[in-house]
Amino acid sequence: MINACSTSSSSLADLEGAMTRLKTELGRLGLNLTVWDTQGQAAIPYAPCRLGAALGLSHGASPTEIQDLAMRITAEGQPATCTLPGGCCLIGVPIMHRRRVVGAATVCFPVKEMSEGPAGMQLCEQTRLDRKKIAAIVREHTRYSLTDADQLLQLLNWLISREQALHVAESELITLSTNLATTYEELSLLYRISSCMKVTGNPEDFLQTVITDLLEVMNIEGAIGLVYAHKPAVPDDILVLSGDMDLNCDQVHLLTATQIAHRLADTNRPMLDNHFVAPPGSGLGNAVKQLVAVQLVDNDPIGMLIGINKRAGDFDSSDLKLLSSIANQASVFLVNNRLYADLQDLLMGVLHALSATIDAKDPYTHGHSRRVAMLSRRLAERFGLPSPKVKQIYLAGLLHDIGKIGVPERVLCKEGRLTEEEYETIKRHPGLGAKILQGIRQLDEIIVGIISHHERPDGKGYPRGLKGEEIPLEGRIVGMADVFDAMTSDRTYRRAMEIERVISEIRRCAGTQFDPKIVDLLLGMDITALMKELRSEDSSLPLALSPEDFKT
Numbered sequence: 427m428i429n430a431c432s433t434s435s436s437s438l439a440d441l442e443g444a445m446t447r448l449k450t451e452l453g454r455l456g457l458n459l460t461v462w463d464t465q466g467q468a469a470i471p472y473a474p475c476r477l478g479a480a481l482g483l484s485h486g487a488s489p490t491e492i493q494d495l496a497m498r499i500t501a502e503g504q505p506a507t508c509t510l511p512g513g514c515c516l517i518g519v520p521i522m523h524r525r526r527v528v529g530a531a532t533v534c535f536p537v538k539e540m541s542e543g544p545a546g547m548q549l550c551e552q553t554r555l556d557r558k559k560i561a562a563i564v565r566e567h568t569r570y571s572l573t574d575a576d577q578l579l580q581l582l583n584w585l586i587s588r589e590q591a592l593h594v595a596e597s598e599l600i601t602l603s604t605n606l607a608t609t610y611e612e613l614s615l616l617y618r619i620s621s622c623m624k625v626t627g628n629p630e631d632f633l634q635t636v637i638t639d640l641l642e643v644m645n646i647e648g649a650i651g652l653v654y655a656h657k658p659a660v661p662d663d664i665l666v667l668s669g670d671m672d673l674n675c676d677q678v679h680l681l682t683a684t685q686i687a688h689r690l691a692d693t694n695r696p697m698l699d700n701h702f703v704a705p706p707g708s709g710l711g712n713a714v715k716q717l718v719a720v721q722l723v724d725n726d727p728i729g730m731l732i733g734i735n736k737r738a739g740d741f742d743s744s745d746l747k748l749l750s751s752i753a754n755q756a757s758v759f760l761v762n763n764r765l766y767a768d769l770q771d772l773l774m775g776v777l778h779a780l781s782a783t784i785d786a787k788d789p790y791t792h793g794h795s796r797r798v799a800m801l802s803r804r805l806a807e808r809f810g811l812p813s814p815k816v817k818q819i820y821l822a823g824l825l826h827d828i829g830k831i832g833v834p835e836r837v838l839c840k841e842g843r844l845t846e847e848e849y850e851t852i853k854r855h856p857g858l859g860a861k862i863l864q865g866i867r868q869l870d871e872i873i874v875g876i877i878s879h880h881e882r883p884d885g886k887g888y889p890r891g892l893k894g895e896e897i898p899l900e901g902r903i904v905g906m907a908d909v910f911d912a913m914t915s916d917r918t919y920r921r922a923m924e925i926e927r928v929i930s931e932i933r934r935c936a937g938t939q940f941d942p943k944i945v946d947l948l949l950g951m952d953i954t955a956l957m958k959e960l961r962s963e964d965s966s967l968p969l970a971l972s973p974e975d976f977k978t
């Protein structure tokens with residue numbers, strides 16, 4: 427094994443597999459490879475060759491002489507060749523890493539000429555064999571002559587370069603493959619996040635999805651998402667946790683408030699701490715050992731995402747990069763969600779203001795539209811209608827008399843009996859209301875409730891004289907709520923009716939003026955509690971609307 431005790435050795439250690447493979451390959455060619463670091467330490471040691479064993483020598487070439495050549499090669503950075511005193515040939519080339527010499531590869535091999543001349547004599551003395559016998563053994567165990575040295579040097583150079591190039595390619599492939607896997611995970615997560623970024627969605631559900639996915643992709647023990655309160659989208663701080671953390675919600679609040687928020691704000695950069703220690707007495711214990719945190723930002727901080735304790739190793743820049751990408755994506759959703767909530771709030775405010783202007787034309791009808799909206803909503807809920815339809819009916823109740831804007835006040839507020847002509851003017855208000863709202867695409871679905879709220883099952887209503895089930899359900903519900911509130915409120919020409927009389931009147935008119943099913947729903951309610959609720963100041967019930975609410 428290559429000993430990685432110095433910088434050059436650690437570079438050589440990276441090449442250990444390649445060099446071991448090469449030693450085997452060269453061994454088959456009768457070439458004995460040794461690898462050296464720049465300090466002259468044998469990273470892949472010298473092994474005596476087969477010729478030495480055949481001659482009965484305990485060692486072949488002297489490692490010291492090979493070491494000397496290796497040191498010269500690493501110092502000069504050039505290939506070199508020489509003949510050892512024993513007659514073997516030695517060649518060597520530098521090993522480069524990032525344009526730096528990190529060692530030398532030497533190859534020692536016996537040559538046919540070593541049984542001749544002074545080397546042959548030396549062998550005879552060392553082995554006590556005669557020259558003929560020596561020559562026979564050398565012939566059997568040598569493949570090369572001294573003249574082959576240059577070619578073998580070129581071969582060694584080429585093989586070392588090839589192994590290094592292969593090693594670089596393998597390393598790049600591993601890095602590429604790791605990066606690819608990480609990028610795939612990141613993209614998958616970002617895709618999953620963007621697919622649940624429905625602007626009408628609930629920020630808490632969205633945040634929970636994000637941090638649950640973070641656990642897996644970042645391989646962490648726990649994840650935290652925090653969004654600061656911002657009405658109307660986020661009435662209170664949202665804090666969501668995921669994973670196995672030995673922290674309760676209070677501790678998480680403490681952690682974010684005392685250890686993270688100010689550091690993020692002060693540096694305006696993500697936070698990475700692989701040696702987190704909670705201050706003594708902070709109440710945080712030692713559950714958090716590592717953390718990464720990034721801010722969720724609009725123009726100002728709107729919250730943060732936090733990763734707690736890596737399951738293996740430390741947090742690094744790739745974790746920060748991933749968390750930052752997700753925080754950017756999450757911030758886009760949260761900002762859009764805020765804008766959408768603001769728009770909804772504005773729309774509801776405008777619609778309430780619009781309905782209040784109608785009620786304001788006649789002080790006796792103060793709050794009438796709001797109460798009709800409330801009761802319509804209750805009836806729609808009791809009818810079992812889906813949430814979007816309930817909201818449409820609520821809005822139809824709120825705006826049911828919007829057409830009275832086009833009815834002169836002298837007619838609207840007239841005390842005493844209306845003339846035929848005045849009554850005809852009043853009867854135009856459902857149609858006028860539909861005309862006023864028909865330009866607002868988002869309110870298309872509520873027009874049907876407005877235009878039909880004065881129709882009656884017996885066909886004596888207006889404007890079209892529809893009968894029974896011909897009258898849209900929205901109109902039957904809003905119509906019932908409208909009359910109930912009119913009967914239970916003071917008007918210019920009379921006081922509010924007693925509850926008992928209201929109930930008996932409604933029951934009497936079931937099937938003629940009112941839909942019997944709606945009557946049953948209304949009278950099945952606790953009327954006294956209902957009256958109290960309708961007149962409560964808190965009962966304006968602003969409803970959150972979404973585009974789906976306007977689809978049937």
Ligand SMILES: [Fe+2]
Binds near residue numbers: 826827855879880908
């Ligand atoms: Fe009306």
